[in-house]
Amino acid sequence: MITAKRSANVKINFEINAWKYMRLSAILLVPLVWIHSIINTLVTGPENINLGYVAMHWANMGWRIYDILILAFAFSHGVNGLRQVLFDFTTNTTTRSILNLVMLVFWLALSIVGATAIIGGIKN
Amino acid sequence: MINNIIHGITGYIRYRGGAGHMTFLMHRISGIGTLIFLSMHILLESTAHYAPHLYNKLNSGLRTPSALAAEILMAFLVIFHGVNGYRIAYFDLFHPNLWAPPSSHQAVRATWIISLLLWLPAFIIMVLHGLHII
Numbered sequence: 001m002i003t004a005k006r007s008a009n010v011k012i013n014f015e016i017n018a019w020k021y022m023r024l025s026a027i028l029l030v031p032l033v034w035i036h037s038i039i040n041t042l043v044t045g046p047e048n049i050n051l052g053y054v055a056m057h058w059a060n061m062g063w064r065i066y067d068i069l070i071l072a073f074a075f076s077h078g079v080n081g082l083r084q085v086l087f088d089f090t091t092n093t094t095t096r097s098i099l100n101l102v103m104l105v106f107w108l109a110l111s112i113v114g115a116t117a118i119i120g121g122i123k124n
Numbered sequence: 125m126i127n128n129i130i131h132g133i134t135g136y137i138r139y140r141g142g143a144g145h146m147t148f149l150m151h152r153i154s155g156i157g158t159l160i161f162l163s164m165h166i167l168l169e170s171t172a173h174y175a176p177h178l179y180n181k182l183n184s185g186l187r188t189p190s191a192l193a194a195e196i197l198m199a200f201l202v203i204f205h206g207v208n209g210y211r212i213a214y215f216d217l218f219h220p221n222l223w224a225p226p227s228s229h230q231a232v233r234a235t236w237i238i239s240l241l242l243w244l245p246a247f248i249i250m251v252l253h254g255l256h257i258i
C-alpha cells in the first residue's frame with residue numbers, strides 16, 4: 001500500500017489543465033447527461049419527440065440554459081478526450097499541432113451550429 | 125504515424141492486462157462512440173432551427189429496430205463511461221493511493237457490476253417501449 005504523499009513541483013501547462021478539465025467536467029456530466037437521457041428516452045419517449053415538443057421545451061428558458069450547458073461541457077470533454085487519444089499515437093510535434101488545429105476547428109464548428117440553434121429556437 | 129497507429133491498435137488487443145486493461149479499452153471505445161453519437165445528435169437537433177421541415181422527417185426515420193438497438197447500446201456506453209469516469213475522477217482527484225491493488229481491482233469489478241445493474245432497467249424499459257412503437 002502507498003501511504004506517503006507523493007508530490008512534485010511541475011509547471012502547470014495546457015496539458016495538465018486539460019487533464020484536470022476531463023475530471024472536473026466528468027463530475028458535472030453524469031447528472032447533466034443522465035437526466036437529459038432519462039427524460040428524453042424513458043419519460044417522454046422517442047415517438048413523442050417532434051418539432052412541437054422541441055418548441056415547447058425551448059419555450060422554457062431553464063431548459064435552454066440546460067441545453068447550452070450540456071452542449072458546452074459534453075462536447076468540449078468529448079473533443080478533448082479524442083485529442084488525448086490521438087496524441088497517444090504520435091509524439092511528433094508537427095503532427096500534434098495539426099491535430100490540435102483540426103480538433104479546435106471541429107469543436108468550434110459544431111459548438112456554433114448547436115448553440116445558434118438553441119439560441120435561435122423554433123421559427124414559425 | 126501509420127506505423128504508430130498499427131502498433132498502438134495491435135498493442136491494445138495483444139496486451140494481456142486483464143480486467144483493468146479491458147476497462148481502459150472500454151472507456152476509450154465508449155468515449156469515442158459517445159462523441160460520434162453526440163456529433164450526429166447536435167447536427168440532427170440543430171435542424172429544428174435551421175431546417176424545421178426536415179426535423180420531423182429525420183426523427184420519424186429513426187424509429188426502426190436497428191436504431192432502437194443502437195440506442196440501447198448507446199445507453200450502456202454512456203452508463204459505463206459515466207460510472208467508470210467517476211471511478212477515475214474520484215481516485216485521481218481525491219484518493220490517488222486507491223490506485224494500488226487490491227482496491228483498484230475491487231473498484232474495477234464494482235464499476236462493471238454497477239454499470240450492468242443500472243443498464244438492466246433501461247434495457248427492459250427500452251425494449252418493452254420499442255416493441256410498442258415500432
Ligand code: HEM
Nearest residue numbers: 022026029030074078081082152155156158159206209210
Ligand atoms: C457521463 C459522464 C461522463 C463522465 C463521468 C466522463 C468521465 C471521463 C473521464 C474521467 C475521462 C478521462 C479518462 C482518462 O484520461 O484516462 C474521460 C475520457 C473521455 N471521455 Fe468522458 N465522461 C463522461 C461523458 C462523456 C461524453 C458525453 C463524451 C462524448 C461526447 C465523452 C467522451 C470521452 C472521450 C472521447 C474520452 C477520452 C478517452 C480516453 O482518454 O481513453 N465522455 N471521460
